[in-house]
Amino acid sequence: MAVFSRGFQGRRERDAGLPPGQYLTDDFPVLSAGPTPPVTTEDWSFTVTTEAGERTSWSWADLMALPAEEPTVDIHCVTRWSKLGTTWRGVSLDVLLADVETAADYAMVHSSGGYTTNLPLEDLLDGKAWIAYEFDGEPLEPVHGGPARLLVPHLYFWKSAKWVSGLELLPDDEPGFWEELGYHNYGDPWREQRYDGD
Ligand SMILES: Nc1nc2c(c(=O)[nH]1)N[C@H]1C(S)=C(S)[C@@H](COP(=O)(O)O)O[C@H]1N2
Ligand SMILES: [Mo]
DSSP states (O other): OOOOTOOOOHHHHHHOOOOOEEOOOOOOOOOOOOOOOOOOOOOOOOEEETTOOOOOEEEEHHHSSSOOOOOEEEEEESSSSEEEEEEEEEEEEHHTTTTTTOOEEEEEEEEETSSSSEEEGGGGGSOOEEEEEEEEEEEEEETTTOOEEEOTSSGGGGGGGEEEEEEESSSOOOOHHHHHHHBBOOOGGGGGGGGTTT
């Protein structure tokens, strides 16, 4: 019998390339704190607001006109499932934020329906995050955040806001929806930062 305790990574997890305490799934579970908001590509928009109140918005057509990438990444949910080698298509946040002038260190991500999640701005840059609109070669399904969601695979999946609608750039950190309810502020799966205090 294998005994897994905190701080020790089980051999099966390590062999599978999984962060501690995670198991592999081939399904794609749906985790939403509320109903799926009825967002269409016609009414989709994404707005970045800087700490100075400057706003930049992209329509769906604007998003489609930007260079896309096809990242293949592992995703890790705090409820312990992980999926390896998931394939997406989307626009890098580096592209969207290239011309945005800011000195802010933090970002609050906003979604249609009211969900929020916070993270350091640097975790959205340097090829680490995308606005994703295809999964596995198909348009992103509404339950998984379609038409478009944030994808930040190096953090627990609650940071990957579905139905993403905007980014607020902030000089000071503020907790988002789950962070306010006791989830870890940062959420690194490799350091098993599930809950406040981990
Ligand atoms: N807008 C929004 N984004 C969200 C959530 C949510 O409830 N609302 N749940 C988060 C959580 S806790 C997880 S694990 C993932 C789940 O994404 P999935 O349903 O595509 O698996 O979305 C994250 N993004
Ligand atoms: Mo989650």
